[in-house]
Amino acid sequence: MSYTGSCLCGDVTFKLNGEPKRTITCYCTDCRKGSGALGQFISVYDTTNVEIKDPNSKVGEYVVQKTQSGTPKKKQFCTGCGCTIRTLPGKYKGEVSMMRQALLDDDFKNHVPQASIFNDEKERFTSGIKSEFY
Ligand SMILES: [Zn+2]
Ligand SMILES: [Zn+2]
Numbered sequence: 001m002s003y004t005g006s007c008l009c010g011d012v013t014f015k016l017n018g019e020p021k022r023t024i025t026c027y028c029t030d031c032r033k034g035s036g037a038l039g040q041f042i043s044v045y046d047t048t049n050v051e052i053k054d055p056n057s058k059v060g061e062y063v064v065q066k067t068q069s070g071t072p073k074k075k076q077f078c079t080g081c082g083c084t085i086r087t088l089p090g091k092y093k094g095e096v097s098m099m100r101q102a103l104l105d106d107d108f109k110n111h112v113p114q115a116s117i118f119n120d121e122k123e124r125f126t127s128g129i130k131s132e133f134y
Contacts, residue, residue, distance in 0.1 A: 001018065001110075002016060003016045004105050004106075005100075006103060006105065008081040009078060011055075011056050011058045011078060012053070012078045013052075013053045014050060014052045014053065014099070014103075015050075015051040016043070016050055018049050019111075020045055020099070020101075022043070022044040022114060023043045023044070023113050024117055025039050025115075025116045025117070026040050026042055026116075027039035027117070027122035028068070028117070029118075030073075035100075039118075039122060041100070041102050041113060042098045042101060043099045043101045043111055044097070045099055047094055050086070050097045052085070058078050060076070062074070062075045063075075067090075069089070069090075069091055071090035071091040072090045073088060073089045073090050074088040075088075083103070084100055085100060086099045
């Protein structure tokens with residue numbers, strides 16, 4: 001099984017070979033600010049199973065120096081549309097790709113998050129929100 005995805009403008013596409021090692025939602029400050037959303041839905045792949053196609057050289061990189069693990073991590077994004085694509089945690093020396101699962105072209109029902117991390121950060125932003133039903 002493989003999965004395809006792209007950034008918002010479509011200049012950067014990718015193919016994920018096989019199933020992710022792990023799927024998580026992360027609500028840490030870096031994910032929140034990096035995505036502009038409350039958190040990110042991440043699938044963890046060995047980088048060897050990720051094929052990124054970037055024919056117009058749009059992939060940019062930002063290195064997050066201050067991380068909780070203490071090791072800098074690389075965030076890759078599309079410089080055309082600003083869409084975040086993946087994070088490469090420094091401690092795995094580029095061998096692990098934290099892919100943005102929400103960029104997949106098809107549904108991701110095979111990949112429901114197995115765990116949710118930094119939930120206390122999410123709470124901080126949502127504790128005042130009332131659930132409503134329509
Ligand atoms: Zn783009
Ligand atoms: Zn995070």
